[in-house]
């Protein structure tokens with residue numbers, strides 16, 4: 001019996017070994033530079049041992065291959081092309097977007113395609129593919145136009161006022177605080193208010209059901225990782241789907257789905273309106289084909305690159321799509337925005353001269369516009385945006401942009417070709433530290449985002465929000481949210497450097513996004529107004 005069990009395990013191990021290593025000659029055969037693969041992780045065992053974060057690996061590789069347009073790696077058994085040439089990046093993200101519509105390849109998709117509750121992850125915009133993605137993206141894009149954001153500004157400001165009071169407590173006590181923890185409460189409450197129409201009261205009580213479930217959604221235990229990893233084993237994903245096994249925090253997923261469903265039901269039954277994201281999504285569902293596409297007349301390269309041709313099919317956007325999309329907005333918008341705010345707080349605490357310049361800009365606009373700034377006043381703060389983008393350049397929450405080839409493609413002026421389902425990685429975290437685009441890349445210098453500096457480099461050298469039709473749909477929302485919080489903070493307080501930060505900063509290898517090891521700390525002081 002023991003012998004048979006041992007033999008079965010050995011056979012399974014050999015099959016797995018063959019499955020993982022069968023393509024390990026791919027890049028050698030293609031004849032491009034590559035990092036060799038070893039069983040079981042491929043080129044980077046650190047991704048399994050969690051000894052280094054993916055962002056650090058891609059940053060290091062970027063400099064190792066700095067003079068190459070591209071190189072190959074193996075992720076587990078899969079050959080992946082890493083593209084670092086600006087023109088090729090433009091082709092993948094924008095010019096030949098129709099060949100690269102998808103983000104996930106089929107094996108990444110199998111991670112999300114499990115039981116009943118995993119389906120709410122599979123149906124999220126961020127994971128959808130092909131025409132299904134185009135239908136949902138074009139249906140919901142209008143919810144982020146400037147007109148709609150203007151309507152949501154007051155919800156953000158309400159939470160901004162609470163943030164100001166909370167920071168007052170730290171100013172009075174003189175204690176250091178973990179910046180993301182405080183700004184995380186701001187982003188959770190303002191997203192929940194704008195997207196779900198509810199108030200989680202994070203500042204008052206950290207144990208409300210909403211806050212607890214959100215906290216669990218954003219952390220991963222070893223068991224969560226194991227369940228996710230099991231999806232990549234041969235035949236495992238199909239089997240798990242058939243057995244209705246959920247790998248992606250089903251209890252918490254159900255909690256948020258119930259919250260969103262009951263909000264939709266309540267709005268429909270009572271006709272109550274807040275003009276928040278839920279109302280706008282319900283509008284989109286009524287008749288998707290009636291909605292105007294996002295054709296705002298903008299000069300902006302990012303906005304123009306985001307447009308894509310799509311003849312909307314006569315599709316039924318059902319409640320499940322709304323639930324998945326609303327859940328996606330929370331998941332994609334919460335941590336990214338909170339991290340950005342914490343990066344900004346940290347850098348401002350380290351650079352008092354830059355902080356003073358920012359405060360002067362904000363003071364001037366407040367003097368002219370009064371305390372109640374409107375949407376346009378907030379757009380007229382160029383230095384605030386420069387500080388924000390420079391913070392994102394240094395510590396990018398999403399340091400690798402993924403695209404999957406949807407039909408066979410040969411890059412123009414090169415001998416490199418990719419096939420359908422091939423995965424491409426664009427190493428944003430590496431590009432952001434390339435001195436050809438950002439002089440003295442390790443210094444914090446908001447001037448990197450002055451009009452002149454932006455004009456002097458390729459627009460694809462900054463990928464904090466991605467680029468092209470599949471770029472961050474919530475970028476404008478995020479920029480507004482960060483600015484509302486920072487105006488409130490900078491008008492009243494100054495960040496002061498803390499000795500608690502673990503310098504030089506290191507990205508925590510256990511985090512999915514770019515969390516900083518040990519957190520980011522600062523103190524805050526009330527400003528002495530003249």
Ligand code: HEM
Pocket residue numbers: 103125126127137328329330332333334336337340392397398401402463464465466467468469470471472473474475477478479
């Ligand atoms: C500072 C905060 C944020 C950062 C740095 C950020 C960054 C990104 C990046 C890098 C991508 C991938 C883009 C690509 O592949 O080209 C992305 C996608 C996405 N983001 Fe954001 N994001 C932020 C805030 C938000 C917010 C507030 C929302 C929603 C309210 C949001 C919703 C999404 C969604 C739904 C996608 C997937 C889009 C698609 O596949 O069509 N993000 N974001």
